Amino acid sequence: MDALTLLHSRNSAPRLRDPAPEGDVLESILKAGLRAPDHAWLAPWRFLTIASTDREHLGKLFVKGQQAQRKVSGAAELTDGEVKKISAKPLRAPLIIVVIASPTEHPKVPAIEQQLSAGCAAHGIMLAAHASGYGGIWRTGDNAFNQVVMTGLGLQDHESIAGFLYIGTIDGELKPIRNLSVADYSQAWPPTL
Numbered sequence: 001m002d003a004l005t006l007l008h009s010r011n012s013a014p015r016l017r018d019p020a021p022e023g024d025v026l027e028s029i030l031k032a033g034l035r036a037p038d039h040a041w042l043a044p045w046r047f048l049t050i051a052s053t054d055r056e057h058l059g060k061l062f063v064k065g066q067q068a069q070r071k072v073s074g075a076a077e078l079t080d081g082e083v084k085k086i087s088a089k090p091l092r093a094p095l096i097i098v099v100i101a102s103p104t105e106h107p108k109v110p111a112i113e114q115q116l117s118a119g120c121a122a123h124g125i126m127l128a129a130h131a132s133g134y135g136g137i138w139r140t141g142d143n144a145f146n147q148v149v150m151t152g153l154g155l156q157d158h159e160s161i162a163g164f165l166y167i168g169t170i171d172g173e174l175k176p177i178r179n180l181s182v183a184d185y186s187q188a189w190p191p192t193l
Contacts, residue, residue, distance in 0.1 A: 006131050011177050013135025016168030020051060020095035021134055029167075032128030033099070036120035040106055044114035045121045045162070048098040048153060055096060059087035065148035089143075093136075093166035097125060102159045118162040125165055135170035138163045 001009075021029055030047055038044070050058050063086050067078055078086070090096055101118035103111040122138060129136045143149045144161040155161070 001131060006127060009177070010127055010130045011174050012137040013170045013174055014092075014137050015171040016093040016135055016137070016166060017171040018094045018169065020093070020168045021129065021132060022051075022095075025132055026095075029125055029128040029132055029134075030097070033121040033125040036117050036124055038117050039109045039113060042104055042106060042109060042114060042117075044101060044103045045118035046100045046102050047121075047125075048100065050090065050096040050098065051094060055090040056087075058090040058096065061149055061152040062086050062089060062143050064152070065143060065146035068148045069142070069146060094168040095166075097165040097167060098153060099125070099162040099165060100153075100155060100159050101162045102156070104158075115160070115162070122163050122165060129165075129167050134167055135174070136165055136167040138165055140164065 020026075026049070030049075033045070033047060034043070036045070063078065063083050066082075066086055070077060099118055099122040101115045103114035106114075126136050126138060140161070140163050144163065150159070150161060153161070
């Protein structure tokens with residue numbers, strides 16, 4: 001598919017199944033993330049791939065993170081049903097790519113620009129998955145900001161999670177793409193007086 005068709009047709013796919021990309025296809029998808037805008041060539045991102053039974057370990061980490069959060073806030077402990085639901089979240093797709101923003105000190109490139117670059121890397125991965133015939137959905141939620149989860153995934157103090165990219169084969173129909181009008185989100189400047 002040509003680039004504009006790819007950009008215009010990308011859509012989130014919340015229901016995913018096997019197979020997931022692997023081998024050279026997965027490497028190509030990840031390589032697309034490396035083409036994100038990157039002022040001063042800092043490469044302020046890194047990726048973790050989580051597949052197979054490792055998704056179950058991620059589910060346990062999510063539970064551990066939520067339990068710690070509840071303990072700190074003084075909320076009631078997780079019920080068995082909540083534990084089951086939280087631990088099953090990573091099983092919604094056969095592959096999860098965790099995009100980590102990893103900014104470094106630089107006199108001309110502020111941390112926010114580097115975090116946005118990590119977001120662009122995530123978008124590049126999503127587009128490449130779509131171009132390769134796979135579906136995906138970008139998720140964050142509480143787990144992306146939970147210190148226990150971040151530590152369990154090996155993040156350093158200066159790093160943050162840009163998103164959990166759930167990738168796999170589309171299962172079922174996609175929601176229709178919203179038809180947004182460019183005129184509603186764009187205008188010439190300066191405004192006419």
